[in-house]
Amino acid sequence: MSLLKKLAQKAFKKSIWVFHVNTGACNGCDIELLDILTPYYDIERFGMKAVSSPRHADALVISGPVTRPTVDFVRKVYEATPEPKIVIALGSCATAGGIWFDSYNVIGGVDKIIPVNLYIPGCPPRPEAILFGIAQAVGMSKKKIKPIIAAKVES
Amino acid sequence: MNTSWIILSALINIFVVLFLSPFFDGFTRKVRALIQSRVGPPPLQSYYDILKLMGKEDLKSTINPLFRISPYLSVISIAMAALLIPITDFNPPFNFWGDIFLFIYIITVVGIAIIITASASENPFAYVGASRKMMLHLSVEPILAIALITGAINAGSFKIGDIVTWYYSNGPNVSMLLATVCVFLSLQALIGKIPFDVSEAEQEIAEGVLIELSGPKYACVKWANMSKQVLFCLVFSQIFIPWPMTENFLLNTIIALLKVTIIIFISTLIEALNPRLRIDQALKYNLTLAGFSITAIFLALLGV
Amino acid sequence: MEYISYLTASLMLLLMGMVFTSFIKNKSVSGMVSLIITSFFSGFILCFSLKLILKNTVLEYEFFSLSPLLNSSFQVFVDSLSALFLIIIAIAAFCVTMFSWKYLNAYKIYSAYRFYPFLFLLFISSVGIVIIRDLLFFIFFWELMTLSSWLLVISEREKREALKGGLQYFIATHVATAFLILASVILYSYSNNFSFIEIRKALSILIENNMLLFNFICLLIFIAFVTKAGVLPFGFWLPNTYPQAPSSASSFFGGVMSKLAVYALFRFFLSVIPFSSNTQIWGFIIATAGVFSIFVGTIAALTQDEAKRLMSFHAIGQVGYMLLGIGTGLYFINTNPFLGMIALTGGLLHLFNNSIYKSLLFLNAGAIFYKTGTTDLNKVSGLIKVMPLTTMTAIVGSLSIAGVPPFNGFVSKLLIFESSIWTAKISNASFLIKGIFIISGIISVFISAITLASFLKFVNSSFMGKLKTLRNDKKDIPWTMTVSQIMLAILCLITGLFPIIPLELIYKAILSVSEIQLPAFSEIFISNFAGIGINFCPNCLYGGAWFPIFVIFSVLIFSLLIFAFEKYAQAPKRDVDTWYGGKEHTPEEVTYTGHSFYQPFKDLVSFKIGKIKFRGLYPSEFPSFKVSVPLWIKKIINPDEWLYYPVANKIEKLFNLIEKLYDRLIQHYTFLFIIGIVLVILLVFYLLGG
Ligand code: SF4
16 A cells, blocks of 8 residues: 555545435434534534535435435435545434334435444434534544444554 | 756746645635634645545546546646746746746646546536636636736746846836736636636536546646646736845745735635626626726837 | 659649549549549649758749730749648648548438549649749639639538528629739739739839729739638638538638638738838738637637537638738838748748648548538537547647647747737837737737637537437448548647747748848747747847747656656546436436537627627628518519500400401301402492593
């Protein structure tokens, strides 16, 4: 492995670009996600920012339960994101289906479609929780459970 | 003017334009964050971004060979343009190469590279961005060209080094001051920042020309965009405000960097405090400015 | 003596080709025959003209004379300028014929003898125009060129537009020829000889005696040539005409034919018309016409959605650049030979370069037509997947025409820009004139960007993007078509990288033509293998420079570094689908068609004056003319009403009356007959008795 590659992997943790996917959320989670861009929480101090194309993204933030029409889209987005990537399930719905877990139109959590690295439960999760989750994912804060991403990033 | 001097100042130019540009970008982001009363990213953030992108996966959405090559061309041509800017002395390191027209065309090549990348990527958003980028280019480049031609008419030579030497020794005159003002007013459009970033508008067309790029390609185009900022600020500060210039090349470089920092600060203020223009508004603004800047030529013709 | 045998041999070859191809109906056989003949022809001509230029000699030969009848003779005179044009003709002719061989198969209803004989006739007349030194035969060849190209334009005569464009062409060029003939008659009445030398003598007397007539002759000649070259407003026919011919013929039109008009202009104003203060005025007029044509032609080109029509508009714009260079040169060559020479060289160099890349671009359009059956930019896309080499050549051609370094368009445009802007430093020209020249220079810089924009649109919408349905299979086009394009593209690159080669040829050509004292090549251009530096005045440091080899060298180093860097980063690669936002789309849904490019800019330059709509400063729609005539005029011009019908009615009544007389039975007639006889007898008796 070349030096540049190693440096790139080091830099990965310091600059995570987020692409936000809504698979049928009630907009509660989306607004909370926008909240972390505001001056009060200011996620950019960790080098994170929201991008508008999955090609540029390092993290997919998926909010909402995966409804039937969006299954294909979720797969496409996952395909369209370059490796290495983190998938973050935001909110109770994305984690396991939330209050719609048994709806005829809902497949369930995101992890039924694509592998998920990080779950941030809550309905909706508070911005602090989101920040904390992301900080855990990139190893800025002590992990209580070792997430899959740690293996991916540090390998 | 010996070979070692040329190589040394070429290296300094490349270093300033290419390798310091992420730092200046970080500076911009910091200033913007402060204006918006945020903390903002660490100053080296843009280096991290580029490094990270270099290691990411390179996704190919097309078999078009141009898609593979042309993103890198943008960085290369920025480097070429950097060699035609005087930083260490009145004369740019490769002054003997070419003149203002070569400089203008090399800048155009940056645009061409990105436009061809965009259209090779087969994405309709990228096409929209490419179309806008070309329109922006063709409306803003005449302003720079006219300003440089004003200098050329004053100095009686088309080479950048001669223009700067003449300007430094003969002091400011009315026509050059007018040209300077015009270049300053078009600086945002030259750099491609708000209010003129219509071709890469994130909210409207999902980063337009850059939408399909990922990994090293995206890193290179990002890098080229950052370097473009430094490059045009250097054009403004070194060609149109060449004072003060000393004998020592290191001192000159430091002065140039200070000047660039100030100009980037002003440009960031403009960026943070303004909304984005529509493409037709941007076109009208630029073409009006270009028409106005012809006055500078007539003043130069009168010898003032 | 050996020179003339080369020339006769090549002309004979062309004649032979014309005769042969008139009898062969099969397209491929005819194409092969003409390719063989043309390659011999091109070889001969190239050999001949290169020898001529390198040995710095001229060829003078008189074939025959019409002496007792008219003072005119078939006088061949080949100097370096003619040789330069012979080179251009040879290159273009070879590539065009090579391309046509397989290309004509794209036309279903089309037999070979609608095309090749006329193409050969076009070659013959182009060579004739270049080598002749006699006004009468010049007009003869000029007319021959017009006719043969007209026949090529209407060769697809089943199409209505072809006939319409052909008609416009026919009328416009013949009006121009009429001007030329008028000029030649006036000149003959003074010189009593059609030879250029005698005409020059007569003209130099005329300048002193009759200024007005002299200027009138200049005007006639100017209009005649400028119409053919397609300079606006005289060249209005060009965009309707060029696209109608088969692409290989349009390639010859755009690459050579319209440039021959510039050649004629150059030849007349530099060597036939003697230098005087009038030359300056005409130089100024030529330059302004050029700028007008650059500005309007190219902006109009930006609004076009049809590849060949777009290129035809660019043919107008590019001729403008040449005229700007030549006009600036003519204006300043007497007072400031350095600047004048740079401008003239720039103009001619642009002509040389233009003939290469213009031919190339028309051939590209032909390749698109061959593959898809249309050249409409809204209907084709993604052709790079079918013909990658053609795409590369199209990009080379587009960048050349836009003047992007290091391709050849850059050098000539650089010379034209710099010479027109450097006029500011000339002390003995008036402020207004200098201002106009500088504004012309700036306009041409601006238009360069527009040229780039419109050709990027051409490349982007036809070659990039998703592949749409093709007319035939997904194979590449035949190799002959590809090779002819690649040859032209390589020429573009070589003449761009080593500008010294064409520059020196052209400089020699200008020196051979003009008769005033001019500076030597090495005084103006500081040149070595790597490029050129330009001196604008005798004792100053060189003010402009262009060293392509150094630039390319550094570009290569940088690209090596960058690609090494990319390799070192070891980023993995993967093929994915295009990202539209998660949804599947068919290619038709997501292509950004050529029409949508630059819409805001198009809106900016489109307006309406009265009832005439302007798209890109160029009138696109005329209101249909409806002349309302007063009633009495209608009556007068309709004699049926007041003359024919009344008279006819009267006559009809008369005949009806007469007819009634015959409407009787035979007994009545016998009865009447008897009465008549009795009456006659009574009358006779009365007369005899009385
Ligand atoms: S988790 Fe709660 S807030 Fe978020 S999408 Fe589901 S229901 Fe809405």
